[in-house]
Amino acid sequence: xxxxxNAAQVVCVAADRSPRKCGADLRNIQVHAQASVILRGERxxxxxxxxxxxxxxxYAQILDATGKTVLPGFVDSHTHxxxxxxxxxxxxxxxxxxxxxxxxxxxxGINASVQRVRQAAVEELTALARPRLQRLLxxxxxxxxxxxxxxxxxxxxxxxxxxxxxxxxxxPWELVPTFLGAxxxxxxxxxxRAGYLRLLVEEMLxxxxxxxxxxxxxxxxxxxxxxxDESRTLLAAAAKLGFKLKLHADELTPLGGAELAAQLxxxxxxxxxxxxxxxxxxxxxxxxxxxxxxxxxxxxxxxYAPARKLIERGVAVALASDCNPGTCPTENLPLVxxxxxxQMKMLPAEVVSALTINAAAALGRxxxxxxxxxxxxxxxxxxxxxxxxxxxxxxxxxxxxxxxKRGRVVHAA
Ligand SMILES: [Zn+2]
Numbered sequence: 001x002x003x004x005x006n007a008a009q010v011v012c013v014a015a016d017r018s019p020r021k022c023g024a025d026l027r028n029i030q031v032h033a034q035a036s037v038i039l040r041g042e043r044x045x046x047x048x049x050x051x052x053x054x055x056x057x058x059y060a061q062i063l064d065a066t067g068k069t070v071l072p073g074f075v076d077s078h079t080h081x082x083x084x085x086x087x088x089x090x091x092x093x094x095x096x097x098x099x100x101x102x103x104x105x106x107x108x109g110i111n112a113s114v115q116r117v118r119q120a121a122v123e124e125l126t127a128l129a130r131p132r133l134q135r136l137l138x139x140x141x142x143x144x145x146x147x148x149x150x151x152x153x154x155x156x157x158x159x160x161x162x163x164x165x166x167x168x169x170x171x172p173w174e175l176v177p178t179f180l181g182a183x184x185x186x187x188x189x190x191x192x193r194a195g196y197l198r199l200l201v202e203e204m205l206x207x208x209x210x211x212x213x214x215x216x217x218x219x220x221x222x223x224x225x226x227x228x229d230e231s232r233t234l235l236a237a238a239a240k241l242g243f244k245l246k247l248h249a250d251e252l253t254p255l256g257g258a259e260l261a262a263q264l265x266x267x268x269x270x271x272x273x274x275x276x277x278x279x280x281x282x283x284x285x286x287x288x289x290x291x292x293x294x295x296x297x298x299x300x301x302x303x304y305a306p307a308r309k310l311i312e313r314g315v316a317v318a319l320a321s322d323c324n325p326g327t328c329p330t331e332n333l334p335l336v337x338x339x340x341x342x343q344m345k346m347l348p349a350e351v352v353s354a355l356t357i358n359a360a361a362a363l364g365r366x367x368x369x370x371x372x373x374x375x376x377x378x379x380x381x382x383x384x385x386x387x388x389x390x391x392x393x394x395x396x397x398x399x400x401x402x403x404x405k406r407g408r409v410v411h412a413a
Contacts (some may be wrong), residue, residue, distance in 0.1 A: 007065035010035035019366030023314035073142025073379035075359035078320035085116035117150040135331035140381035149180030161213035172410035179214035217243040293322035307344035318358040338395035378407040
């Protein structure tokens, strides 16, 4: 038994009805002052005022959280952290005026990472990804979605997914694997797009399903990458094989990815900088989670997704890091939350929901994680701040004091 005693705030974030928070409900996060939490095994057992704590057995382990704030462990529902090599050169080229598309056209961008991943062995990729997960954990992230997508051949995609499986077994984090073979058309298929789509549908998807190597299938649905029709063909085939669906949608151009996500009942549609009015209505109607990635807009110097409009129209909004070597090389998820506040005008309470219960919903896990409720999995982070708003107000620094995964302290600052 682990008891978190006398926190200044315990932020529960429980949803009233559905396991996600839509629209105005996003800011209802249930803050309890001077509260304590009892964990039993891997579960949350009790939450209440410190004054009402039941008598504790002598064997109970006590964490004195006086002056601190307890939140559900953060969920990072969109990362690409299995990669080799950095792309700081492209960063500089972009600052000199080159666009993302121009850099990609001269062999940089995703295909630069593809070359490096193809050359790396499983062990090397695992050793490179591990410290990224350790940094995420140190920022209070207890569950992480990780995509493949820098292999783009049957063997190299399987290799990337094996890295994710190995790191998931290792823990203490919990990883959710996503197959993103449709991240780009690899150079050897540049003149045979249909051939690559066939490879994805007829060989890669069945092999990934057979090996139970991914829970989600994702696609970079974008002008010049995968068209709406190509994305639909791939995702429909994935759904038939039992994959849940995600889309990189309407990031650089208003292609209609959000509408396609809703049509296919995808679990989430991600990025959405250029989402249209119809796209917003479609997501709200179906309940597909809109995962916003303001760190990427920040790093690319672009405009931000219309978070306020999405919230006002009743869409369930989540936030994630998009941790990747090209367009958002950071593991600082609370900083992404601060960007959501200052750049997209989200309130601190809305950001908390977007990083917890709604991010869990974006991974189909909101029934088990993402909020503090008796019976749920004991994933919590304790921050050395007296009020949850400080996490985004005092920005860019790490306020984590302890991270707890499945009832066990797995990180101490
Ligand atoms: Zn992405």
